[in-house]
Amino acid sequence: MKVSLGMLFLCVVVIQLLCVDAVFRRRRRRRRRSCPVVNCVWSNWQAWSACSVTCGNAGTQTRTRGVETSASGGGSACSGSATDSRSCSGQAIINCSWNTWQGWSPCSVSCGSGGTQTRTRCVETAEYCGGTTCSEPSEQQRSCSGYSPVNCVWGDWQEWTACSVTCGSGGTQTRTRCVETSEYCGGTTCSEPSEQQRSCSGESINCVWGDWQEWSSCSVTCGNGTQTRIRIVMTPESCGGMTCNGLSEQQKTCENQNNCVCSQGCMRGTASSGSCVDCPFPYTGSCCEQLIDDNPCTAHIDVNQPWRSINYVADAGNLICYTGLIDYWYRFTGAGGGEMPTECVKTGRCSVLKPIWLFGNHPSPQEGIVTRKVCTSESTNGDDNCCTDTRTINIKKCNGYYVYKLFQPPNCNEGFCAGKEVPCSQGKHSSNGYTPNCMHNPPVNPISPTLETSLGDTEYICRFNVQHYSNMSYTVKWYAEGDNRNSFAFSAVHGNSVTLGTQQLRSVFGSGITLITCTLAAEYINTDGTAMSEPSVVSKSNAVAMNLPSNGSKK
Structure with missing residues (x-):
């Protein structure tokens, strides 16, 4: 049986994976045997939620909790639910209630009938949770009437004024009255005039004396003296009336022989033969015990x-x-x-x-x-x-x-x-050292000016080297043989010299040689140029001889 190279490679890979898995399994078993057992732990319950209904008693509230510690190492899991609930009720039923009525408003008309007045009320407590509403009206009205018609009423006439002329005829007098009650609500007005006039004439008034006052006491307590009494004009004459004839003061002699000897000695004056002489002012009498009773304008x-x-x-x-x-x-x-x-x-x-x-x-x-x-x-x-x-x-x-x-x-x-x-x-x-005519003390005496001539003796220049200030003025005056020529006085607020020409000199001096001098004085001034102080002591210049032509005319 032939095995391809691909199949052989696949087998090698599978075997290697199985070996690696076996190694991992052994390692996990070793780790399990080394971890502690931890059971699950719940956290505390959170606060109950708000009731699910605001009115009635069919509501619920819930609360929750979470896992504070999870199970590990084979520990037990958390038992029970993470949520909890309970029944709750909302608020009770509240019915609507009215507040009290406000006061009636003013009548809608100020005069006559047909007016209305209204008053209102407000909800004091609104209905809640199915309570009954305030279904009655919040405003009421009623009929009313304004004032009845009031007619205008005049006050009393004032007194007549004084006649417009004090003497003679052709004068007038007036009197006025004021409305005491004004018309209202269609009442009748005061249509009559508020002022009246009448003709009058001034009258001549004769002077009238007042009664004589009581006689004064005798001017001396011992011997012959005088008594006086006076009267005053009560009503002066006017408009051609007669003047008051007669005297306003009367005197009569009196004699007083009582207390002719000073029993307590001579308290004032000089004692002489039981009486006092040379009484000090304002005392008089044989014992200098009386005060002089005379016109107080002179005796005071x-x-x-x-x-x-x-x-x-x-x-x-x-x-x-x-x-x-x-x-x-x-x-x-x-x-x-x-x-x-x-x-x-x-x-x-x-x-x-x-x-x-x-x-x-x-x-x-x-x-x-x-x-x-x-x-x-x-x-x-x-x-x-x-x-x-x-x-x-x-x-x-x-x-x-x-x-x-x-x-x-x-x-x-x-x-x-x-x-x-x-x-x-x-x-x-000031003259008495007191207000209101106080003036500043005069400035310090300025230095003496210098007199010189120029332009062939046709001009005379009075020079003075002074410091100028805004509140000080310098006055220059010219003299001929000591005679002041006020017509040539200058108030030199600025500059340091004053010039006098020969033509000016001819108008006041005759021919011949005359000695000319100038003087300088300073004074403080206000902003408007008026004097703030008296002039300082005058400083006098040197004398310069002036020789006027013979045709100069003396005026």
Whole structure:
């Protein structure tokens, strides 16, 4: 039997494969005998799923678990199911419920009938899980009516105005009225006029005196004196009326023999034969015990105390206690000002803890002596506690100033205020050293200018070597034999020289030799060119002889 080479090759290959498989089998058996036995282990159950129904009780829930450790080495597999289930229920049945009704809306018409009003309500709880719905309406309506017709009503007539002329005829007066109730809902309107006029005439008014006031006390307590009384014009004349005739003041003599001997000695003045002489102002009487009762515009005490200004602010350590006032007439003459303030003053002003200010206006000259209220202030802001205590004083308007009949305040921490001025700030001054007319001190005296001639003595040049500033001006003046020629004054804001020609000199000088000089002064100026300070001391140049032709005319 012949065997081909192909068959022989195939047999060899099969035998080799069988040998290799036997070797692999032996190796697997050896490996099995060396691995440990591991049983399958379940993981923990997961959370239950949501119920499969939202309403009712026929739902289910499930949960799952997985293999945490797989079986190996011949170990046992995991027994049981990887899923679990249980029955569950959804939510209970919820019926729909209404909220309460809202308020009725305004009537749809403002006048008359035929209107409607509506109100609404909202669902408070919606139905759920097959509950009953809210089937009733959510809106209601009802009929309504607006306002009844209201007729226009006029108010009362106002008073007639003053006549348009104060003297003579041809004037008019008017009066007006206003609508008290306007028409509404078709009511009748106010068609009558709201203004009326009538003719009138001015009337002449005669002057009327007031009653005489009481006689004053006798001017002396011992011997012969005088008493006075006054009256004032109550109604001035107008429109050609008669003036007030007669005097506004009367005097009569009086005699007083009581207390002609000073029982307590001479407290003021000089003792002489049981009485007092040379009484200090404003005292009089045999014992200098009385105050002079005369026109307060001339008989008053001057108070020159600038710290009474409302702009003097004192701290607790610099407050002033002044106790030198008496019940008499005073005039404030201090540089701080001469009028009492008429608005609330803060505490600590006027150099006192509790300032006293005037509650009311100052009088006119025609009012004569008036009585006004004064307030003691304890205000810290100018609004509150402005008048914690009140008293009265007398005031009179004199020629350009006021006089006040004051009193000594009962407490040392109180004081009268006057004026609002303060001392000029450093580097400024005024005639009295106080505002409002403060000016800067004058500049330092400039160096002396130099006078020279040019162009054959036809021009005279005043030269000055100064530094120019925007807030400073220099003034040059010319002199002939010491005589100032103001017509040739120059304010040289720029430049360092001023020239004067012979033709100008001829207009003021005659022939002959004349000595010419120039002067230089400096002053501070504002941006508009007005003076900010007084001029400095004048610096004078050298003198130059001027020889004018004989035909020069002197004017």
